Amino acid sequence: MARWEPNARERLQNSALELFLEQGYEGTTAAQIAERAGLAKSTFFRHFTDKREVLFGGQELLHDLFVDAIAAAPASATPLEAAGATLAAAATVFGPERRTWARRRQTVVEQNSELQERELLKLAGLTAATADALRTRGVPDPTAGLAAEIGALAFRQAFARWIAPPNQRDFADLAQEQLRELSAALPTLDLTTVT
Amino acid sequence: MARWEPNARERLQNSALELFLEQGYEGTTAAQIAERAGLAKSTFFRHFTDKREVLFGGQELLHDLFVDAIAAAPASATPLEAAGATLAAAATVFGPERRTWARRRQTVVEQNSELQERELLKLAGLTAATADALRTRGVPDPTAGLAAEIGALAFRQAFARWIAPPNQRDFADLAQEQLRELSAALPTLDLTTVT
Numbered sequence: 152m153a154r155w156e157p158n159a160r161e162r163l164q165n166s167a168l169e170l171f172l173e174q175g176y177e178g179t180t181a182a183q184i185a186e187r188a189g190l191a192k193s194t195f196f197r198h199f200t201d202k203r204e205v206l207f208g209g210q211e212l213l214h215d216l217f218v219d220a221i222a223a224a225p226a227s228a229t230p231l232e233a234a235g236a237t238l239a240a241a242a243t244v245f246g247p248e249r250r251t252w253a254r255r256r257q258t259v260v261e262q263n264s265e266l267q268e269r270e271l272l273k274l275a276g277l278t279a280a281t282a283d284a285l286r287t288r289g290v291p292d293p294t295a296g297l298a299a300e301i302g303a304l305a306f307r308q309a310f311a312r313w314i315a316p317p318n319q320r321d322f323a324d325l326a327q328e329q330l331r332e333l334s335a336a337l338p339t340l341d342l343t344t345v346t
Numbered sequence: 347m348a349r350w351e352p353n354a355r356e357r358l359q360n361s362a363l364e365l366f367l368e369q370g371y372e373g374t375t376a377a378q379i380a381e382r383a384g385l386a387k388s389t390f391f392r393h394f395t396d397k398r399e400v401l402f403g404g405q406e407l408l409h410d411l412f413v414d415a416i417a418a419a420p421a422s423a424t425p426l427e428a429a430g431a432t433l434a435a436a437a438t439v440f441g442p443e444r445r446t447w448a449r450r451r452q453t454v455v456e457q458n459s460e461l462q463e464r465e466l467l468k469l470a471g472l473t474a475a476t477a478d479a480l481r482t483r484g485v486p487d488p489t490a491g492l493a494a495e496i497g498a499l500a501f502r503q504a505f506a507r508w509i510a511p512p513n514q515r516d517f518a519d520l521a522q523e524q525l526r527e528l529s530a531a532l533p534t535l536d537l538t539t540v541t
Contacts, residue, residue, distance in 0.1 A: 229536035268463030275466055293503075293524075294531045300495050301535065308488075329488075334537040336489045340496065341424035342529040 160198045162188040167205040168252065171259040176202070176266065206256055206266065209244065210273040214280055216240040221284035230290045234302030235330050237281055241306065242323035245313060254314040278303040305329040355393045357383040362400040363447065366454040371397070371461065401451055401461065404439065405468040409475055411435040416479035425485045429497030430525050432476055436501065437518035440508060449509040473498040500524040 156162075166187035170179040181202050185195040199205050220240035224233040245253065260266045282299035290298065309326035312318060318325075351357075361382035365374040376397055380390040394400050415435035419428040440448065455461045477494035485493065504521035507513060513520075 231535045231537040235537070264467070265463075268460075268467045271466040271470055272459070272463045293499075293528050294534045296499060296503075297496070297528055297531055298535055300499050301492070304488075304491060304495050308491075330537065333488050333492055334535070336492055337532050337535065339489045340426045340493055340529070340532065342426040342430070342525065 156190055156194055159188070159190055159194055163190065163195055163198055164205055164252065167202060168255045168259065172255060176259055176263050203266075203269065206260065207269060207273055210277065212244060213241060214277055216243065217277055217281055218284045221281065221288065224288075230285060230294050230298035231301065231330065231334055233285060233288060233290070234281060234298040235305075235327065237302055238306060238309065238326035238330060239323055242321065242326065245310075245322035247319075247321070250314060250318075253310075254316070257314055274303060274307070277306075301333050302330070305333055351385055351389055354383070354385055354389055358385065358390055358393055359400055359447065362397060363450045363454065367450060371454055371458050398461075398464065401455065402464060402468055405472065407439060408436060409472055411438065412472055412476055413479045416476065416483065419483075425480060425489050425493035426496065426525065426529055428480060428483060428485070429476060429493040430500075430522065432497055433501060433504065433521035433525060434518055437516065437521065440505075440517035442514075442516070445509060445513075448505075449511070452509055469498060469502070472501075496528050497525070500528055 163184060167179070167184045170183055170187055179202060181195045181199075182192045184202065184205070185192045188195075199208060217237040217240060220236040221233050224236040228236070260270050278299050281302055282295045285295040285298055286292070305326055308329045309322060312325050312329075313320070313322045358379055362374070362379045365378055365382055374397060376390045376394075377387045379397065379400070380387045383390075394403060412432040412435060415431040416428050419431040423431070455465050473494050476497055477490045480490040480493055481487070500521055503524045504517060507520050507524075508515070508517045
């Protein structure tokens with residue numbers, strides 16, 4: 152019998168991370184996660200297809216946020232500004248209340264090479280979606296691809312700073328700072344003898 | 347009894363790809379690969395730790411080539427030129443005789459999400475090693491990270507063009523062209539209102 156459980160998804164996410172950190176990702180089952188959360192196993196499977204999705208389900212949401220943010224950027228936005236709109240959109244799901252969870256999630260991912268690989272695949276998907284959304288706006292290649300890669304680099308750097316203790320700054324703030332720093336560094340790359 | 351087998355490594359690589367394409371990566375065993383190559387299973391394991399290494403062993407070599415190339419770049423090289431030296435180094439292992447093999451390998455990787463994830467992890471490792479080697483040369487952040495990402499983008503684009511039929515052009519040539527194009531596109535990124 153399916154019944155509504157208050158905050159079931161969040162309780163399952165928190166229980167999953169607790170167990171992953173206590174006994175490892177590999178050794179944890181969906182049934183254990185549900186039990187720790189005081190919920191039925193069937194409730195787990197109404198929220199997640201498997202235990203991996205507890206860690207990566209949020210990236211589907213990011214994909215949609217990124218694509219929508221680029222589509223909604225003003226027509227006058229430069230390619231990097233449009234890519235920067237994805238960072239502002241990401242900030243809406245990286246609120247202060249998520250920081251501790253994100254930090255613990257990162258610890259789990261870093262302990263498991265399969266999860267690291269999955270993380271990279273998801274990030275590569277986000278970068279490719281960003282480049283495609285820029286092309287849809289009329290940004291030509293290779294600019295679209297470059298802007299997407301630089302946006303992804305700013306995203307990764309900002310995320311690492313955001314979850315690093317004792318940071319208290321907002322993700323949006325850190326992300327715009329990283330993007331500005333990367334942008335300011337572009338002239339230092341130079342390729343004088345090859346160009 | 348270990349005995350010397352002429353071109354054993356290459357024969358095993360070719361047999362592995364044949365089998366991966368015929369019957370899938372998952373369903374192929376090291377024993378089958380050795381048998382197809384007319385070699386003993388023990389010979390397979392003298393050359394590779396497992397079937398996955400048949401596909402990814404070359405990336406260890408690339409790692410060393412990349413790091414050495416950056417260390418050997420002239421002191422006057424700009425960050426992008428030093429990153430570009432990794433592409434020239436990669437070209438030494440991407441000769442015309444490897445193109446068909448690389449193309450077939452890519453087909454296998456694209457058919458299997460686990461292999462795609464492994465590929466991304468290896469490429470991320472190469473990019474991180476490039477950035478570290480640039481920092482060792484005294485290139486500061488964020489320039490080192492940016493140059494490494496742009497080098498990696500040029501690498502991926504050049505590799506895709508290199509293996510795409512009916513291409514006959516050299517990897518080195520394509521890679522330098524991609525890097526020049528990316529470099530030329532840098533001023534079009536702009537971040538005027540954010541900077």
